[in-house]
Amino acid sequence: MNLLRSILIRIAYAVALLIAVIVLNFTMMYLAPGDVADTIAQASGGADPEVMEAIRREYGLDQPFIIQLGTYVGKVLQLDLGYSFFYNQPVMQLMLDRLPATLLLVLTAQIVALIVGVLLGVISARNPNGISSHFVTLFALFGYSAPVFWTGILLLIAFSLLVPLFPVAGMRDVTLEDPSFFTQVVDVLHHLVLPAFTLASIFLALYSRLCRAAMLEVLGSDYIRTAKAKGLSDRQIVYKHGLKNALSPVVTLAGLQFSAVVSGAVLVETVFSWPGLGTLALQAIIARDTPVILGILFFSALVVIMVNLITDLVLRTIDPRIRTGSA
Amino acid sequence: MPLLSVQNLRVELKTRDGIFPVIDDVSFTLDEGENLAIVGESGCGKSMTALALMGLVPHPVGRLAAGQILFADEDLAQANETRMRSLRGNEISMIFQEPMTSLNPVYTVGEQIAEVLRRHQGLGDKAAWAQAVDLLDAVGIPNARTRAEAYPHQMSGGQRQRVMIAIALACRPKILIADEPTTALDVTVQAQIFDLLHELREQTGTAMILITHDMGVVAEMAERMIVMYAGRRVEDGPVADVIATPRHPYTRGLISCVPHLTETLTDERPQLTEIPGIVPSLKTFGQDNCLFAERCAHASDQCQSGRPQDVVMGTQRVACWHAETIA
Amino acid sequence: MSDQTQPAERASSPLAETVQMFLKNHAAVVALVVLTCIVIGAVVGPFVYPNDPFDMVWAPFSPPGEEGYIFGTDYLGRDLAAMIVHGAQVSLTIGLAAAFMSVFIGITIGALAGFYRGWVEEVLMRFTEFFQVLPTLLFSMVIVALFGASLVTVTIAIGAVSWTAVARITRAEFLRIRELEYVMASRSAGAGNLKLMFGVILPNAAPPIIVQAALMVGTAILFEAGLSFLGLTDPNVVSWGQIIGSNRQYILDAQWTVTIPGLAIFVTVLAISLVGDGLNDALNPKLRQR
Numbered sequence: 001m002n003l004l005r006s007i008l009i010r011i012a013y014a015v016a017l018l019i020a021v022i023v024l025n026f027t028m029m030y031l032a033p034g035d036v037a038d039t040i041a042q043a044s045g046g047a048d049p050e051v052m053e054a055i056r057r058e059y060g061l062d063q064p065f066i067i068q069l070g071t072y073v074g075k076v077l078q079l080d081l082g083y084s085f086f087y088n089q090p091v092m093q094l095m096l097d098r099l100p101a102t103l104l105l106v107l108t109a110q111i112v113a114l115i116v117g118v119l120l121g122v123i124s125a126r127n128p129n130g131i132s133s134h135f136v137t138l139f140a141l142f143g144y145s146a147p148v149f150w151t152g153i154l155l156l157i158a159f160s161l162l163v164p165l166f167p168v169a170g171m172r173d174v175t176l177e178d179p180s181f182f183t184q185v186v187d188v189l190h191h192l193v194l195p196a197f198t199l200a201s202i203f204l205a206l207y208s209r210l211c212r213a214a215m216l217e218v219l220g221s222d223y224i225r226t227a228k229a230k231g232l233s234d235r236q237i238v239y240k241h242g243l244k245n246a247l248s249p250v251v252t253l254a255g256l257q258f259s260a261v262v263s264g265a266v267l268v269e270t271v272f273s274w275p276g277l278g279t280l281a282l283q284a285i286i287a288r289d290t291p292v293i294l295g296i297l298f299f300s301a302l303v304v305i306m307v308n309l310i311t312d313l314v315l316r317t318i319d320p321r322i323r324t325g326s327a
Numbered sequence: 328m329p330l331l332s333v334q335n336l337r338v339e340l341k342t343r344d345g346i347f348p349v350i351d352d353v354s355f356t357l358d359e360g361e362n363l364a365i366v367g368e369s370g371c372g373k374s375m376t377a378l379a380l381m382g383l384v385p386h387p388v389g390r391l392a393a394g395q396i397l398f399a400d401e402d403l404a405q406a407n408e409t410r411m412r413s414l415r416g417n418e419i420s421m422i423f424q425e426p427m428t429s430l431n432p433v434y435t436v437g438e439q440i441a442e443v444l445r446r447h448q449g450l451g452d453k454a455a456w457a458q459a460v461d462l463l464d465a466v467g468i469p470n471a472r473t474r475a476e477a478y479p480h481q482m483s484g485g486q487r488q489r490v491m492i493a494i495a496l497a498c499r500p501k502i503l504i505a506d507e508p509t510t511a512l513d514v515t516v517q518a519q520i521f522d523l524l525h526e527l528r529e530q531t532g533t534a535m536i537l538i539t540h541d542m543g544v545v546a547e548m549a550e551r552m553i554v555m556y557a558g559r560r561v562e563d564g565p566v567a568d569v570i571a572t573p574r575h576p577y578t579r580g581l582i583s584c585v586p587h588l589t590e591t592l593t594d595e596r597p598q599l600t601e602i603p604g605i606v607p608s609l610k611t612f613g614q615d616n617c618l619f620a621e622r623c624a625h626a627s628d629q630c631q632s633g634r635p636q637d638v639v640m641g642t643q644r645v646a647c648w649h650a651e652t653i654a
Numbered sequence: 655m656s657d658q659t660q661p662a663e664r665a666s667s668p669l670a671e672t673v674q675m676f677l678k679n680h681a682a683v684v685a686l687v688v689l690t691c692i693v694i695g696a697v698v699g700p701f702v703y704p705n706d707p708f709d710m711v712w713a714p715f716s717p718p719g720e721e722g723y724i725f726g727t728d729y730l731g732r733d734l735a736a737m738i739v740h741g742a743q744v745s746l747t748i749g750l751a752a753a754f755m756s757v758f759i760g761i762t763i764g765a766l767a768g769f770y771r772g773w774v775e776e777v778l779m780r781f782t783e784f785f786q787v788l789p790t791l792l793f794s795m796v797i798v799a800l801f802g803a804s805l806v807t808v809t810i811a812i813g814a815v816s817w818t819a820v821a822r823i824t825r826a827e828f829l830r831i832r833e834l835e836y837v838m839a840s841r842s843a844g845a846g847n848l849k850l851m852f853g854v855i856l857p858n859a860a861p862p863i864i865v866q867a868a869l870m871v872g873t874a875i876l877f878e879a880g881l882s883f884l885g886l887t888d889p890n891v892v893s894w895g896q897i898i899g900s901n902r903q904y905i906l907d908a909q910w911t912v913t914i915p916g917l918a919i920f921v922t923v924l925a926i927s928l929v930g931d932g933l934n935d936a937l938n939p940k941l942r943q944r
Contacts (some may be wrong), residue, residue, distance in 0.1 A: 017783070017784060017787060020784055021784070021787070021788065027795075027799065028796065028797070028800060029799075057733060062896030064849065065832055091832075128660075141923075141924060141927060142370065142920075143926070144925050144927060145872065145920055145921075145923040145924035146919075146920045146923075146924075147876050147879045147880065147883070147895070147898075147916060147919050147923075148880075148919070149879075149880065149883050149895075149898065149920065150898060150912070150913075150920065153898070153902070153905060153912050153914070153916070156905070157905060157909055157913075160907070161906060175923055185536065186896035197681070221428065222423065222425055222428040222429045223428065223429055223430055223431040223432070225423065225429070225432075226423065226429045226491070226494075227385070227431070228383055228415070229381060229415055229416060229420070229421045229423075230415060230416035230442065230443050230446070230494065231411075231412045231413060231414065231415030231416035231417055231443075231446060232412070232416075232446060233412065233440070233446075236442075236446075241431050241434075243433075244433050244434075245431070245432065245433055254774065258788065258790045259786065259787055259788060259791070260789070262789040262792070263789040263790050263792060264742070264791070266789075266791055266792060266795070266884075267880050267883065267884070268882075270883075270884060271902070280674075281792060281793070282884055285796070285799040285886070286799075286885075287770065288799070293799070296792065297788075297793070297796060300789050300792055301788060302459065303789055304787050304788075304789065305787055308787070309864075318433065319432075319433055320432070320433055320478045320480075321432060321433075321478070321480055
């Protein structure tokens with residue numbers, strides 16, 4: 001009961017946030033020099049002022065700001081994101097074509113970063129002066145300080161060019177003839193390895209370092225002493241009693257970082273020519289295709305907000321203190 | 328034959344200034360169903376004694392250097408970790424001082440009790456849970472069936488300590504070690520907890536080692552007592568006898584600090600005698616002289632000549648060079 | 655024992671203690687030295703390489719070491735070393751300026767929220783959450799695309815979206831410190847709100863904010879590198895990310911043109927991170943984790 005209510009509140013809040021994003025985007029577009037009419041005029045090699053006026057009237061660009069804003073928000077909420085002149089498709093269609101690739105990349109990267117990061121954190125917490133601990137520290141420094149696109153290029157050079165283990169670009173092998181579903185899946189996964197790992201590297205570093213710190217703190221607490229006094233096995237003490245407590249801060253951080261994962265995806269997609277929203281964004285920006293740019297901002301915010309909601313739910317499951325509202 | 332026989336126990340701690348014996352040649356016995364109190368100020372080694380019995384001496388820093396811990400016929404000092412794990416929570420249990428932090432915040436109290444039953448008695452989930460509810464009831468938690476699904480943060484300090492007791496006694500251990508179980512609780516709750524312990528022990532026949540600095544509690548609860556100072560046993564004997572005729576100067580000091588123990592009320596209020604000086608630091612432990620001498624009114628050159636030998640006086644044993652001369 | 659013995663020698667000032675603590679961290683000290691060298695290189699470099707870095711000087715794709723061009727040339731025959739040196743100025747300047755901007759915004763918002771509480775805090779925190787949700791790079795890309803790509807717009811684009819971490823930390827510190835006694839004392843001595851916020855609380859909140867500010871410079875440099883890698887930067891200026899971006903297609907023939915500029919970014923940001931960590935340990939010794 002309580003749970004349902006708080007979920008509904010979170011969703012309402014998320015929707016409000018989304019609308020705020022839409023408003024902000026539109027406002028930015030509105031304030032910027034140049035508009036759709038200019039784009040169309042440019043695309044058709046120039047136009048005289050009357051034609052531009054006509055275009056403007058047709059697209060409602062002569063209306064006051066509030067009305068334009070209202071119209072836009074209304075359309076978006078009906079899932080009409082406008083039309084792209086550059087690609088000659090409804091923007092929504094374009095988004096849906098590209099969204100799965102980006103989702104695949106960011107979700108894989110985040111999950112890999114979390115799982116491997118947590119494991120590394122646990123192992124290095126149990127051996128605070130061992131090799132794994134030093135590795136975590138070093139890896140954390142590297143992962144955080146190296147520009148992600150550079151890491152991607154280095155990995156490309158190493159594992160695609162020097163040692164041709166992985167494909168150089170793209171999501172699929174277009175030369176495959178009539179591949180079965182299974183073959184397609186394997187093909188995509190094969191292409192996914194380098195980009196996902198590149199993107200994960202930044203966050204893996206962060207999560208493992210935090211997990212190690214959290215585990216060290218948890219393992220020194222009184223309830224772990226109680227668990228030992230109960231005669232429980234090592235595995236039960238570390239994983240059942242220890243890790244469950246240490247996970248909270250790590251999952252919280254993962255939630256906070258997700259928008260950074262999406263940002264990083266833009267760069268990674270560019271390096272690996274991954275056909276997602278990131279590469280689309282760059283093209284749209286260069287082509288000044290306003291509706292597409294707005295659409296991408298909307299969708300990326302949407303994805304982040306939804307993942308944050310899920311993260312919140314996960315946190316509630318892990319830590320009962322959040323559920324009942326006491327810290 | 329006593330249930331537990333500790334012989335010449337020596338536990339060393341590694342510090343920056345060297346290795347020192349936090350427990351220095353301590354011997355005592357515990358019979359079945361008996362209630363033994365270990366008394367002393369903070370830092371005298373009493374908690375460490377408890378940890379040593381459980382095999383929980385903190386690992387790299389501390390070490391069980393010498394001595395035997397005979398439990399039935401087995402020397403626990405030589406037992407391996409697997410063997411100790413099967414004993415902890417099962418035949419020898421412990422409850423700790425800080426009930427607020429000794430329970431794992433992310434599991435229900437019912438689960439934390441059931442866990443011990445599953446581990447040591449091989450009960451299935453349902454059976455373990457049912458018995459956990461019964462145990463909660465036995466320790467005086469009202470509405471046990473509902474409360475079993477509560478989390479520790481939803482309970483008061485006194486209730487949490489009751490849960491700890493339920494966990495400790497779940498497998499009907501032969502020995503229960505209680506390390507300052509009520510120090511962190513309100514006075515009224517203290518009395519309740521001790522009553523509970525008393526009642527449960529009558530039912531289960533568990534022997535208890537009560538560690539405390541509070542002479543009042545000793546007088547109420549224990550049958551025999553050991554007084555520790557600077558890692559050594561300075562006096563032991565039946566509680567009534569030791570309180571009536573304390574032989575060691577330190578014991579005298581301790582008892583005179585709690586005037587209501589000794590005499591009937593009179594109009595004349597006795598002076599509270601203070602023991603001058605402070606508790607010695609770990610660095611001074613283990614020396615070959617009487618460690619209490621510098622605070623003792625009866626000190627002489629002999630006290631520096633060597634470690635005081637045991638003197639038997641009636642039912643009591645005293646480790647003091649001047650035991651017989653101090654009336 | 656009744657003489658007053660001399661009190662123990664007074665400990666050195668907090669600043670001296672902090673410096674001492676910092677110096678014990680060898681990694682941080684080395685990093686600081688490296689960082690200083692990089693800064694000196696950025697300042698002095700253009701005098702060593704006075705020509706326009708966009709000039710063609712030699713055959714394209716010359717590997718490092720040939721003909722005295724220590725880093726070789728890129729696909730247009732430009733001197734990579736010259737580009738890196740000139741690029742250092744741009745990357746560092748934008749990094750510092752953008753970091754400054756975001757720290758400024760972050761402190762203002764965090765201080766107001768943490769001090770005034772109530773609805774002010776609610777509104778500001780919602781505002782902060784909003785910016786946290788936006789993928790910052792995408793957003794900056796859009797700003798640069800819309801308002802043109804110059805050093806100024808890039809700086810603003812980065813600074814306007816990266817302030818949330820500073821705001822959070824500032825607010826947390828303000829929440830903590832405002833309850834402390836010396837704040838109450840100042841208030842009862844008649845200090846006004848502004849003075850309290852910036853004269854009393856902020857100086858005490860400084861340590862974690864300083865650390866975050868230092869780390870922000872590194873973040874801003876990475877951010878700028880990302881934008882210039884994508885080509886969204888002032889086309890008349892060289893910057894490290896831009897070198898990588900424009901040479902990306904040629905990694906088969908000229909790996910050094912991407913690895914070396916990337917190394918420059920990496921070393922700079924790494925040095926900043928280590929100095930930041932060192933500052934953290936020196937300023938907050940209680941929080942140090944073994």
